[in-house]
Amino acid sequence: MTMFGLKESEVATLVRAVSVGGGEDFDRDAIEERFARATWSGLAEPGDRLAGRAIQQLGAVRALTAVVEHWDPERFAATLSADGDAVGDDDMAQAIDRWMPRLKSNTALIALRQAARFGARLLTPDDTLWPSRLNDLDWHAPSALWVRGTDEALAGIERGIALVGARAATGYGEHITMEASAGLVDRGYTIVSGAAYGIDGMAHRAALASHGLTVAFLAGGVDRFYPSGHDALLGRIVENGVVISELPCGSPPTKWRFLQRNRLIAAASMATVVLEAGWRSGSLNTAGHAATLGRPLGAVPGPVTSAASAGCHRLIRDYDAVCVTNPDQMAELAPLEHALLTIDEVAGAEQSAASSSAGSDSSSPRDTDAVRLLDALSARSARSADDVAARSGLAISTVRAQLGLLELDGRVTETERGWKRVASERSRRA
Template structure:
């Protein structure tokens, strides 16, 4: 199976499958292993990887990479009904994937998942969060989860509560009341386990004996931030911790931004409780609006910079002003566990949220962010190593390293490249 011992692959895949995987046949095992491999082969949200998996199936798409299909052949296989894929785009995609194509990478991730009691979810599983399919080619190839089946099923009634890490006492108080109130109304609280608003949303849900879901930007075997180890451990016991990245994957700035699309997509609605003018939580709001999800924002004191982002959403992007759990629940009423179609149709649109660095990062800014994430200020790394860590093509890595060196942001040593000291 892809050059590996079928018995070893089957044993590991069954060990991390829902229900023990005893009912899986060879085709199902091969499909799950291929999706597990893709979760580490391509960076989150990779459009061409998602398109290849959707159109060819995970197994055939992976076969194309393993067998080193030429860009022309790969592009032709993905081109349907006049919707073609440019050979140059396909060549760049293959260049992004190849540095990570190692036979034992997926096996190591599966072993680590089994060790930590994590499970591999695919779109074929009944517990797969179905709203993630709205991401189309940007949807995850698989999910890695630690937690309860009840919480996984509860995502269908999920509302995302997000906000700034540097929360004020006002923001934390509003979040505590919102989370507890929504739990009492039957909702599941979805967030990103960050400091500040996210952490308070999870804690209040747990304190109210409710369900909560934390989406991480790294593997579920390495909790981040480390200061939330205890909190995430509690979520695993009665809720669920989820990532689209395999065990062992470190969180990076790029992956945090991509993680936000899962929070928005999986939830019935997104509420921003407190956020600065350029807070990263506005990125989550942007994903929610793009997907047609209802978007709400809690106002704060007009003199508070910590609420400027919420006021921006209300004034410029038609977010609904919400001040209590009742108003938040009105955005996405639970009707036998389903979202009201009227509220989906009435969702705000046109928001294109920002990250902490820039309002609209272009392709070059994205490449630089991913490249700098992959470099260390202490240990020198080769260009090939940086390409594997960043998920960028080696040609793009070399080009960007040269430019960053001219700017004084990286330095080259005998052993490789290092990030320059701030």
């Protein structure tokens, strides 16, 4: 028998190999659902609204079947519109054009094999360890999660507080972060962050040093740690905490995926605290997602003369962030009695944030497409428009239009072999 044109026995073996508990009790429907969600995690870019809506309204299996069977945009849009607000035929056509370049029969199988090789597991909303707060993202919620780590840390997300901040942290910022992380761990919280250099890394290290639980959300596959300088740190988190991504194994991190990763950090946590951030720090994007979701938001003040704390002061002054200076005040943002489940309870049981960001300028769809397209191009090797479409998750028509505009701006160039990103002056000098 086959499943989406693949051998059912092979699909079932791989799905069970990466499922929590081994999936021995899964029937065919459960296996098909998990495989469909695994496929969607690589088919659509993180935060894709129409992909999320299709999965929610039709179910992951039927939604994937619609793509595999090449439903026309009018039929697809009408099916979704029947259960909610109308979906425009043009929007649906663009979504299908985004997904089709990645629709290859063996892509999900390769990701599942890689996950099994690295000991990663596939988590879906049907699993009791699924972080329930992610459901607040609605149509922007991930179709599935790929995780490496302990069940205790996964359950501990329900008691999580996000500690985020600048990569270029000062000694002051790192000191405050170390005290905050250790103090919150001592009070029973799990530390959630993004494993970046600077504040994120210090938050994870201090949690581990205090024998606490910590969770790292990545912008690429859990089989390829990023940044590479944090290989050892992420390895320790796998042993004592958990590393999570909504992207399948083999997926590279990109600027767009970092921004989308931030919505998971904010959504999964009880509260978010920005410890040190410049005026335009990426951590303000996480703060924006937290505010949009109605999560408590705190910011640590710094010296008024320090540009490294200007973003925190901006959050306090303009975006109603609570001024917090120690672990006790941070804990007041989200008292633990409001946490949903403990590890023992879990063992026995169960928007649009992606478009908002406090403290950062709003981007037009064209700007967003340009970022994704530039991420997909190389300054060294030429790539065809079809290849760029598959890498960026953009429709081929959008890619061709954007390439023309970016060429006029002098940011890309076309060669006989394809398109290349123009290296910056700084890169050329380096």
